[in-house]
Amino acid sequence: MKLMFYDRAKIYVKGGDGGSGCVAFRREKYVPEGGPSGGDGGRGGSIIFVGDSGLNTLVDFRYHSHYKGNRGEHGQGKDMTGRSGEDRTLRVPVGTVIYNADTMELVADVVEHGQKVVVARGGRGGRGNARFATPNNKVPTAYEKGEPGQERWLRLELKLLADVGLAGFPNAGKSTVISRVSAAKPKIADYPFTTLVPNLGVVRVREGESFVMADIPGLIEGAHTGLGLGHEFLRHLERTRLIIHVLDMSGSEGRDPLEDFRIINRELRLYNEKLARRPQLVAANKMDLPDAAKNLDAFKDAFSGSYEIFPISAVTGEGLDRLVYRVAEMLPAIPREVLHQAEEEKTFRFENRDRFEIIREDGMFVVTGQEIERHVAMTDMENEDAVTRLQQIMSLMGLDKALRQAGAKEGDEVKIGNLVFDFSD
Template sequence: MFIDIAKIHLKAGNGGHGAVAFRREKYEPSGGPAGGDGGNGGSVILEVDEGLKTLMDFKYKKTYKAESGEDGRNKKQYGKAGEDLVLKVPPGTIVKDEESGIVVADLLEHGQRAVIARGGRGGKGNAKFANSVRQAPRFAEGGTKGEERAVVLELKLLADVGLIGFPNVGKSTLLSIITDAKPKIANYHFTTLTPNLGVVQVDDGDSFVIADIPGLIEGAHAGVGLGHEFLRHIERTRILVHMVDVSSQDGRDPVEDFHKINEELEKYSAKLADKPQLVVANKMDIPGAEDGYEKLKAEVEKYGYEILPISAATAKGIRELEYKILEKVNEAGEPEPLYEEVDIEKVYSLSEKDSEVRVTKEGDIYYVDGYPIQKLMDSTNLDDLDSLRNFQEVIRKKGIIEELKELGIQEEDIVNICGYEFEFFD
């Protein structure tokens, strides 16, 4: 089954918590702090595997979690880091943030990797908080949460040539002749429901990859007839081969068909409409096709396109077409990337609502929340004086005390910090 779009939820591993521990050897009953750091959580990574051609693996399983780091231990032993979760995707996969629609990765080459959700950092053990003044800290740092993402994977095929046209104009027949691909072929509309890829071997070892895109219809740019699913697969191609049935067997006008397909390309993407295009007049073996060909040729040449007459059924003109396509591909040069390289950290830092500290007032109560403060609360032992002093020092350095004063806080007013209530004393 060909699957070219998938929505998945990714969760990186949490960092392990730092340990609170003290040396208790036989001859050192009052040893110093010995709590080790927690291990880092595993990240979720996407990696290109050229052996894959579809996103089928993501059709049924929608949620993926990396391993969390282990907590720190006694004797300054670090917790084990969580293993990264590596998910394999086919070449041509783009990754979009589901909420914003921003493309965060464009994965093209075999082995290329992108870290989509980063693992949490392990917290420091109490041994790291010891100093000349605080020699036996009874608190440690909590590990940070792993990042969580909802993303959309979208496959845009990698091919040199996109074969386009209305349904039933002979695209699949042509593909079966010039490549080893074996598409279904029959005389009815929408025979091809998924794109087919094939490699065309020309003389002297030259070759190109061609994609037979399912027949387009009017309204394809707006998604009619699965239009979006089809059109996305020609965005990466270097040239377009536009096949038109000039036999008028179905009472169709080849000139009208030519314009309708180009209108759909223009409405979907101006970049698509600007791609180099080679027009192929098919079914020249049918009586009366010559008139349709001359009529189409006169119209096509107005736009500066070349046109080649062929018969896919009898293979007439096929060899000339292969050489012409190869020539056009070489002239077109390497395709430009679909998307500019993005700084994934910057993209997500803009959408991370919990990365900031919020200080607000509702009625008579002041509120302080946000992930950095929650992390601080997780690291604080409220029953230990040293731990409380460290907590007060951190919130003062973060400017929270100043913000509370700007909101008008007075002595003994209530401050709710991540669900814990305190009385304010300056």
């Protein structure tokens, strides 16, 4: 059975919730008034992506799109902390770009084998009542529930990591070229769009020297707008350091090699200006067919001052060695472009950041903010001490004052996360 190629996927990830803290008291024979001994909950497991150079498709995410981390264990008596949930590791192909599906903000770019990216962090464990003992309250019953794990929808896009990309019209001979210079075995036939998925092949030049070549499915005029297989595969050229433009120099099927060359380069430029600036070699293919020599002379008259041209026949193998050795000679001088940096490497600065935001929706005051929402989520609303502590936190954060300034009156509804309550002035 042939493995299907998928280069896009949308998945839901959720880190494991933290375990709740414990309410317990020492009950020892000779300690009549033992203090609190409730332990903390364990941290929830995170969802982690790991780059794997052995994968070249996102097919696994096609059939399984929801991933949840393991919950941390609850705390126990005798100050025993709950066990943390195990992280869940998911393998993705090297070359996978991860976006927040709702905002399309970049999360990470997986460009190395073994690279790890945390895409949904597990929630921290709640504190047990032993943490809330004070000189004025030696027997606290307050505790924290576990923090909910981070959750979000992600969009995954695979952009193949290859040193060299083969570009050109359908039936120009790209698949035959890669099959002759590498161990790749693409489907080859004499009709357009034989290649429906990108093919990767390792081209071995000499001992210890090789490069990766990608056969990109045939492009057509209008590909940059999505026509044909346009957007499906143009993205795979973005990572290549060098482009080999394969032309049917024989002009079979009534095509004009010069016009084909201009059209494909225009599509590359319109899709991404950087692609048009990539170093480019011209593989003048099908030189074993009639009219190829005449068309090659015309092509050289038009472009020989701007591009290196290599007459080849992918069918007979003529000229391929010279092309391969020239590529191997050029690649060391072409730097790898770092497209994105992983999330962990970014540095963010927040100055005077508000701890919460208040908006008015349908007559209700809605309070949002990571810190305040976390406090609410970790509070047991049926525990009187815990609720009292939450009220104190809200007051210290200035929420009561801010609600009054926003126009809240006695009895108005206020919502924070899943909690809805009446405002009391």
